[in-house]
Amino acid sequence: MDIVVAMKVFARVVQTNSFTRAAETLDMPRARVTVVVQSLEAHLKTRLLQRTTRSINLTPDGAACYERCVRVLADIDDIESAFLGKQRSPRGKLRVDMPGALGRLIVMPALGDFHERYPEIDLMLGLGDKPVDLVQEGIDCVVRIGTLQDSSLVARRVGVYQAVTVASPAYLDKAGTPQTLAELANHRAVNYYWPRTGRIMPLMFEADRGEVTEVKMSGSIAVNDAEAYLRGALSGLGIAQGARLIALPYLESGALVEILSPWKPPTLPISAVYPHSRHLSATVRAFIDWIAELFRTNPLISSTPEAEARCLPTSVAAQDVHDVDGADLAGDETLPLG
Template identity: 80%
Template sequence: MDIALAMRVFARVVETKSFTRAAETLDMPRARVTVIVQGLEAHLRTRLLQRTTRSLNLTPDGAAYYERSVRVLADIDDIESSFLGKERAPRGKLRVDMPGAFGRLIVMPALGGFHERYPDIDLMLGLGDKPLELVQEGIDCVVRIGTLQDSTLVARRVGVYQGVTVASPAYLRKAGTPRTLDELANHRAVNYYWGRAGRIMPLMFEKDGEVVEMRMQGSVAVNDAEAYLLSALNGLGIVQGSRFMALPYLESGALVEILPQWKPPTLPISVVYPHNRHLSATVRAFVDWIADLIRHHPLMSSTPEADARCRPTSIDAQDADAIDVAGDEAEPIA
C-alpha cells in the first residue's frame, strides 16, 4: 500500500475528527478514506481508531502512530520542497480565510497578480471574522487582526493595523464634537459585537502610554466591518474602524476624525497556520505574497513609530517573525 498516502489520510481523519470532513478536505470519496484507514490498520495489525456512532477517538497505538506520522510527513514535504522548489512552482488547492473588509478592499483587487505569479495554485478564499478550527475545517491559513491567544499554531506578523475614531458631520452637528474622553459619556456609539455570546467591543484609546477602554451606550450593534462604517456614515453614532476603510470618507468629508490626540492602539496583522503545514510550498507562497502586499500599503506597512505602538502578536510573546499562538481567535477589528 501507499504508506505516505495512508499516513496523510489517517492524520487528516484524526485532525478533523471525522471521516466525512477528512474526505471533503482531501477531495476524496468518503468510502475511499474509510478503506485507506482500514487498510492501514490491517497493514499495521493494530487498531488505530476507536469508532462509535457518536465519537471517534485514538487508541494508544493510534496516538503514537499519529505523532510519528506528522513528523514523517513534515520531513517528506521538506525533502520535496528542497529538491523541487527550483524546478516546480507551488501547485494545488489552498484554502485561506480572512476578515471580510480586508479581503474585499485589500486582497481581492490584487489577486490577479497572485494568479499570474502562481497559476497552478487553486485558491479558495473565505471572508469572515468568526473564530475557526483550522485543522478540523481544512483551512490552510488565516489572516487575523489583533493580539492572538497562546497555543500550538504558528503566527507570522505581516503588518500593522491602524484604527481611527470617526463620526459623520450630521451626527456631530446634532450631538456636538467631544473634546475629551470623559465627554464620550454624553455621546452615542454604534457598537461592534462578535462571537456566539455577542460580546460588545469597547472603544479603545491610547492615553499617557496606556490603553483606556470606553464602553458607550448605543441603540445599534453590528458584527460586520462595512455595516459598522456605514452606520457612522448614516449618522447613527461614533465608531472606531480601520483607517484604510475610512480614508476615502475622511478625504471627502463624509466622516470626521474625532479625538485625534488619543488614537486607538496599533494592532498586529498576522497570518496563522498549523505546525504540520508550515513547510507547504503553497502556504509559504501565499504568506510571502500577502506580506509583500501589505508591506507596500502605506496604512498597514511596518514603520518604527507604528511598531513601537503596536500591541504584541500574542499574549505570551512581545514580538517575533514566527511564534506559537493559540488558534485564530483574535478579536475581530472593524
C-alpha cells in the same frame, strides 16, 4: 496500498476529527478515506482510531502513529522542496480565510499577480468576520488581527491594523464634538457585537505611555457586520471606531470626521496563522510570503517603524513578535473587518 497517501489521509482524519471533513479537504470520496484508514490499520496490525457515532478518538498506538506520520510527511515535503524547488513551483489546493475588507480591498485586486507567480496553486479564499477552527474545518492558513493567544497555532506578522475614531458631521453638529475621553459619557455610539458571545466591543484608546483605555458606550443600535457598523456612523447614529483602511474614502470626502485624534486606538498586529500540527507546506509558505510583500506596499497596513513602536504584541508572551505561537484575538472575537 500507498503508505504515504495512507499517512496523509490518516493525519487529516485526526486533524479534522472527521472522516467527512477529511474527505472534503482531500477531495476524496468519504468511503475511500474510510477504506484507506482501515487498510493502514490492517497493514500495521493495530487499531489506530476508536470510532463511535459521535466521535473519533486516537488509541495509544494511534497517537504514536500520528506523531510519527506528521514527522515523516514533513520530512518528505522538505526533501521535495530541497530537490525539486528550483524545477517545480508550489502546487495543490490552498484554503485561506481572512477578514472581508482585507480580502476585497487589498488581496482580491492583486490575485492576478499571485496566480501569475504560482499558476499551479488552486486558492480557495474565504472572507468574513466569522471565527473558524483551522484544524476542524481543514483550513491551511488564516489572516487575523489582534494579540494572539492559542499556542496550538503558529503566526507570522504580515502587517499592522490602524483604527480611527469617527462620527458624521450631522451627528457632531447635533451632539457636539468630544474633546476628551471623559466627554464620551455624553455621547452615543454605533456599537459592534461579536456574534458568538454577544459581547459589545468597547472603544479603545491609547494614552501617552502606551496604556490602553477601554470605553464602553451606550447606543441605540448594535450590529455584527462591518459594513453596517460603518453605515451606522455615516447615518449619524453615533460614534464608531473602525479600520482606517475602510474609513479613508469617507474621511477624504468629508462624510466622516476623525475625532479624539490625541487618543488614537492602539495599533494591532495582522498575522498569518497556521496549525502547529501541520508542516508549513510550500503552498502555505508561498502565500504567506506573497501577502506579507503585498501588505508592505500599502501604507494603511504596512509595518512601519512608527507603527511597530505603537503596535501591541503578536502574542501574549511574545519574545519575537514576527514568528510566535498564536490564535485569534480573544479566541472568538475578531475586529469588524468583514
